[in-house]
């Protein structure tokens with residue numbers, strides 16, 4: 001069966017155009033920096049984000065970890081959101097591999113960290129304390145609903161960081177979704193940041209890869225650490241060729257995914273048993289099951305699967321649906337029909 005797969009935008013398989021580009025990619029050994037295709041991808045990424053340089057990494061998790069390792073020394077402290085991917089979903093890499101100490105503060109429902117909370121969490125100079133080095137923001141913020149942090153907010157945090165001699169890293173796994181939702185360039189959105197990680201492998205549809213961007217000096221150190229972590233790969237142009245299509249074409253069409261998330265939201269709102277979060281600002285729809293729904297999350301997942309739709313839970317009574325390139329209007333219709341039958 002051809003499934004409509006709403007579990008995540010990570011499920012996106014490469015387009016026929018990407019597969020063709022991958023088959024024909026010009027390649028070389030990237031550890032020697034000899035792969036012309038990844039070099040082009042890195043130049044293009046740096047240019048689109050308005051930073052000096054960039055580096056291909058196999059995953060977003062490695063990109064974030066490299067950023068943390070470059071910005072921080074062992075024992076340094078990082079301010080992170082308590083609902084951030086870096087804090088919750090990266091296997092504690094910063095602590096395990098970098099000796100870096102996370103200082104979680106509360107993500108507000110709109111995905112932001114309050115400026116006062118950030119200020120209050122910066123350590124004072126005192127032998128008892130760690131040294132605060134870095135603030136991490138996530139945009140879009142996944143767990144808070146795929147919510148978008150505004151350019152004004154990012155600017156305010158950047159200013160606060162500079163005033164306090166801290167660096168600012170953006171976990172921008174979905175920064176192109178954020179920029180599309182705000183209708184501004186990614187470059188303007190990330191201008192206040194010292195470094196940014198973004199994923200080619202989610203809404204941008206490439207099969208593998210993320211990019212880390214920052215200053216030349218930052219990327220030089222990140223390249224060294226990437227080798228240390230075993231992420232120095234060879235003829236990576238076969239992957240980078242798909243990434244170039246992500247940047248050139250896929251980044252332009254994310255508004256469609258956001259519109260379909262709104263369509264899903266409007267449709268699901270009609271079902272009594274569901275309590276929806278606020279209208280989606282990017283490509284994610286979150287909702288809870290009301291008590292009147294006697295089915296378990298697993299029973300709903302199974303019922304949907306039998307009707308050709310894959311969905312995933314986000315909590316004991318909670319779901320997250322994610323729209324992407326391979327979900328068209330028909331897919332949205334099919335999903336709503338399946339929910340209607342399952343929840344009946």
Ligand SMILES: *Cc1c(COP(=O)(O)O)cnc(C)c1O
Pocket residue numbers: 058059060061062064085086138142171173174199201210
């Ligand atoms: C997916 C994701 C990552 C990590 O990416 P992987 O490629 O899965 O390692 C980081 N941050 C956020 C917000 C993500 O959604």
